Amino acid sequence: MTFANEIPLLLLLLVTAAGAILVKDLMSAVLLLGSYSFTLSLVWAWLGAVDVAFVEAVVGAGLATVLFLLTLFGTAPKDTRLRRPPPSLTTLIVFPLLGVLLLYAANDLPGFGDPNSPASVHISPSYLEQSYQDTHTPNVVTSVLMDYRSLDTMVETVVIFTSGIACALLLRRQSK
Amino acid sequence: MALFVFWVLLSASFEWIHLCLGLVCSFIVAWINSGHSPFVPKSRLAVRVLLYLPWLFYKIVQSSLHLSKLILHPALPIAPQLMTVESRLNHHAAVVLFGNSITLTPGTITAEVDRNTLIVHAMDQELGEDLAGGKKEMETKIADIFRDVEPDL
Amino acid sequence: MTILSIAFIVAGLFFLVVAAIGVIRLPDVFCRSHAVSLTDSLGAFLMLLGIAFYEGLDKNTLKILVVLSLLYILNPVIAHATIRAALRSGLKPWRKETP
């Protein structure tokens, strides 16, 4: 079993996610989300994706927590209790079905770290071999993100920047 | 300067272009933040603080053992209390160092600082006594560190 | 060297476990924060010292020491901020019932 080592971490992940949904207080939900992304980035680090772990820690645990807090600071009414309606019949049917479909589809994916899967046969080696000669960036992830896909990354950044400005405009406190 | 040392420690690469970049960055950050820091560290002060650290570590070990004994004790014999400690330190950095040392020592935590009066939450009577009596020692040491800095509080 | 580092790591683990027990057992925020500070100050110190011994002397060890000093500077700040917020929002410290 390849995944035997990650099971405790994944259990923690499940517990934090469920807790963040089920907890009644918005503030506690924010804190639970913070610990969720700490755990998630531990999982990434365990799988060896250090860059993703770093981004997860910075964005999830640092930035998102502070942004959520700012939102709460600007908007939270006195009573922050959530009243959640019970799930409807359609939800109860559709979502398990969707989960089963996804699991069924995941059966066809190549195994984790399989050397014969299409991605690791011809795409990854060529990136790994040529990216340093092409771009002179020692980190392959950075070179893929910033050189091969630079337009994509730029537009992504523009989208995020725009939404950030919109949020800042909406959440601006009236100084009167 | 300290920022530059920090940069070198973090990047740990000694190619000169990285070093120059770090130098420029640390100067920019220092320039932006200049005028906010309440005190400019002097080298003799830093040496004295370094000499203070082993003693602090000894205190930390001592009170850690005491606290773990308290926690593992089946009857949980704790008597937490709030106490007010008035120090005679008259320097911002000295009070900060004092509060930080108190918090770092297990069993006592600084809860509120107002000029040089600290409200401290202590775990039990003995640790509290330590603060009133024994930590006069800590205060004396810190006052000794800051003895030739003019007071600003 | 390996034996020494294992000894340090085990000692650090002991303090971490004690702190976790304290976090579960102690009655209120103020007391629990003492347990957390126990972890931060001694447990982390011993663990990281053991790891640094195992690594030997190179730049990684230096970085471990940087992380350690960051922990030592930042964690009291966090503990103090938490306790101050708890105190200012009107939480009363737990007291043993005196008859």
Added chain:
Amino acid sequence: MKTFLFCVLVLLVILIGVYLYRVLQGPTIFDRVLGLNGISTKAIILLIVMGLYFERVDMFIDISTGYALLNLVGALAVNKYLEEKGAP
């Protein structure tokens, strides 16, 4: 040594679970903040031990430094918020 490090890793994950109990259970919001602080300290140690386990300490140290700083930012923001608004 490898096995020993693995045991240390598992034990640290269990300790994170213990703190998580405090975060989930905590009667007041400050308990949760405290638990989060404990979790992130454990995560820093866990990352470094993990780096030792994979023998790539240089990569993992950087993340743990980032963790330590982010932890400070997050906890200070939470506490400022709580100080100004009062506990819910």
